[in-house]
Amino acid sequence: MRRTFPWHIVVFLAPAVLIYTVFSAYPLFDTLRLSFFTDSTSGERSFAGLTNFITLLGDDTWSDAFWNAMWNNTKFFIIHLLVQNPIGLALAALLSLKGLKGARTYRTLIFLPTLLSVVIIGFIWQLILSPLWGVSEGFLEFFGLGFLFDAWLGKESTALVTLALISVWQFIGIPMMLIYAAMLSIPDDLIEAAHVDGASPWRIFWSIRLPLIFPTLGLVTILTFVGNFNAFELIYAVKGALGGPNFATDILGTFFYRTFFGYQSQIGSATMGATVATMMFLVILFGVMAYFYFIQRRLTRYQL
Template structure:
């Protein structure tokens, strides 16, 4: 028995570990790491009409950031991306926190059905979501104006997707509606993990439900809120499909819904009168990667370290 126990507790040989990790490492290297490295490399080159690549160093990045013909489009897309992310942070995550808190309350009738209905749009294709909302909000054949008329708000209906001042906000609200189930479920799981003994002790001391939430539950789920924040940041600065499915690669009207994803698409593949350039597109993709990398690094340096110290 002792010999068997010793053999079971013996660590696996290194080649066993390499064998089990090999499939994941190979797939990740082929489809993620190597394409990323090749994109970073391609951003330092330019291509001639014959397709010959020549090394130009940081010239592509200087053109995108400072050339008047490129910089206006890049900084417009960057600013729109910041606004797109800010609207998600101000709406999606707080509403997700509110819904998760409500669903974590004991005795709430129909909580499972409500959670399922709210999370269901997350499972649908973004292309389908964009097409459906485009039909709903269409001033010609959409049902949005009719539905608003039933509650006396028909006079407030406007072609929000076609106006420069409201197109980006409308798309952000559609995105919030679709993906609000993700922060809701993550926060809901974190709230369920709060120890019952702590809550029962607080109730025994006479603490109100609101005080328990602010002083006990909220501090305990701060790591989850941080995770939701960084996931929202990465997802929004990688966004492309919703804008493309509703407004196309030109991200109209007049580029007011243009974000880094659509700018990269037009630059790399070309669109209508714009000729595609793989090297300039790679430079735009590299800048997108750097923005996301800096945001994640700032989160881990400025937020995650404090949360880890708080947990200790």
């Protein structure tokens, strides 16, 4: 029997491949290529090898700003990892309980901020936390906690943590829904058998539900990592491209923006901007590779 070439598969895949190539693959490889070039004062572009990377990591003018942005980005991710994902897990566990009234309403309300623009979220929270006309001070005083109020967005020690918690509030619905969907896929027979054996709800969660959703928790972790190291909009909307105060909220996204496009007295450089973007790509790439090598393999063996 003669087999024909599956042209229908090519027809269906061609639009997606074309769009991915034009808007994702080509810009990525062109950015990697551009990072190996440098621009002269006359505007001529020439091959420079690893010069841009050596400058970024070794020149004090560039390296201090880069490592500061890297460290801030790492703290931004850690806060999400330690606050957003555990709360998302707890909310998913509560919403998956049978007989919980208003579960659909709760899911909708928690997930709703995720659908809003990051710029709008940043502007609203900036107004809420403002010491001049914000409502947060009065809200805390109503509950007798007025002594806790401070200019959180205006202090170097608290600005980044505050912005990270705002981001957690907005995007907590994503890990919640992913974990919630994973919990719904657990066979009811396992839960009913555990109930028959006399297991408590906490024991069922810790010994049955949690191990079965480990792959989903790993997926949520890596999505959080990738999303946080690509973050830009919230910091830019609230604190501007300089990541104030005094670069305390400067992350890789804002550092790349200033480097590529220029800002105030800083002149933009396409080649150095491409170098920063390449470093961001490498950080994300090695982070994802480390996850698959050290964690995903163990999860796969655990399932088997």
